[in-house]
Amino acid sequence: MILDDLVTATKKRLVVEKQQLPLIELKKQAESLPVMNPNQLYQRFLSPMLSIIAEVKKASPSKGLIAEDFDYLAIAKEYEAAGATAISVLTEPDYFLGNIDYLKTIAEEVPTPLLRKDFTIDPYMIYQAKVAGARMILLIVAILSDEELSAYLQLAHSLGLAVLVEAHDEEEINRALKVGAQMIGVNNRNLKDFTVSFENSKKLRHLIPEDVAFVAESGVSTVADIQELKKLGVNAVLVGEALMKAPDKKGFIKKALE
Ligand SMILES: O=P(O)(O)OC[C@@H](O)[C@@H](O)c1c[nH]c2ccccc12
Numbered sequence: 001m002i003l004d005d006l007v008t009a010t011k012k013r014l015v016v017e018k019q020q021l022p023l024i025e026l027k028k029q030a031e032s033l034p035v036m037n038p039n040q041l042y043q044r045f046l047s048p049m050l051s052i053i054a055e056v057k058k059a060s061p062s063k064g065l066i067a068e069d070f071d072y073l074a075i076a077k078e079y080e081a082a083g084a085t086a087i088s089v090l091t092e093p094d095y096f097l098g099n100i101d102y103l104k105t106i107a108e109e110v111p112t113p114l115l116r117k118d119f120t121i122d123p124y125m126i127y128q129a130k131v132a133g134a135r136m137i138l139l140i141v142a143i144l145s146d147e148e149l150s151a152y153l154q155l156a157h158s159l160g161l162a163v164l165v166e167a168h169d170e171e172e173i174n175r176a177l178k179v180g181a182q183m184i185g186v187n188n189r190n191l192k193d194f195t196v197s198f199e200n201s202k203k204l205r206h207l208i209p210e211d212v213a214f215v216a217e218s219g220v221s222t223v224a225d226i227q228e229l230k231k232l233g234v235n236a237v238l239v240g241e242a243l244m245k246a247p248d249k250k251g252f253i254k255k256a257l258e
Pocket residue numbers: 055057117118166187189217218219220238239240241242
């Protein structure tokens with residue numbers, strides 16, 4: 001399965017990264033930075049207004065190259081100007097052609113909260129996210145044990161980072177809730193065969209209590225799709241490819257927020 005390949009690639013990369021910058025050094029850098037309160041961000045997502053998380057993504061395993069002309073900073077600035085609640089930045093290099101430096105550069109110039117979108121499997125990556133300027137990280141239930149999930153969530157919170165916990169079915173949602181997730185994303189794309197269906201969001205919405213934000217992820221192609229998800233009562237929609245390909249990104253987000 002694709003998730004296994006991603007975890008393997010990430011493990012390999014971490015070995016090299018830890019040699020270049022040992023955990024103790026990275027930790028020192030992270031702990032010298034100011035700590036924000038992640039609750040503010042969670043509350044923003046729980047407001048009655050629909051939130052949009054706009055994604056900066058060059059390529060993906062399901063679609064190949066998405067953006068020929070990948071001016072990630074200009075794209076992030078457009079997302080900000082349009083009123084995106086947060087910006088998701090793919091940092092996974094092998095399958096998504098991402099880079100943590102993209103996030104770092106965007107963080108220096110764009111005040112919108114940034115989500116480090118990656119396959120977090122080690123505390124090292126959480127410190128990296130903090131140092132690069134992220135305000136949120138992604139934890140994918142399918143690739144973590146309960147112990148890891150709980151420890152990483154707490155570590156992120158202690159650094160002032162909010163956490164989006166991605167779940168695919170009822171069992172994974174229950175695991176996310178058990179460790180105290182305050183923001184849960186359901187992926188509309190099946191990672192086994194890459195098919196997309198909003199049925200997942202529809203079916204699973206009711207499992208998430210009112211004080212936990214529900215994010216519908218993936219597969220949105222039109223503003224009408226966003227309106228459909230809004231009717232299901234989602235708090236936020238995470239949109240990648242459709243925005244990356246939209247000639248008028250600002251117009252797309254503005255219409256979606258109307
Ligand atoms: O491009 P889309 O179909 O709008 O999808 C965005 C986002 O949901 C997708 O990139 C994503 C969802 N979960 C992930 C986990 C890792 C990497 C990427 C993802």
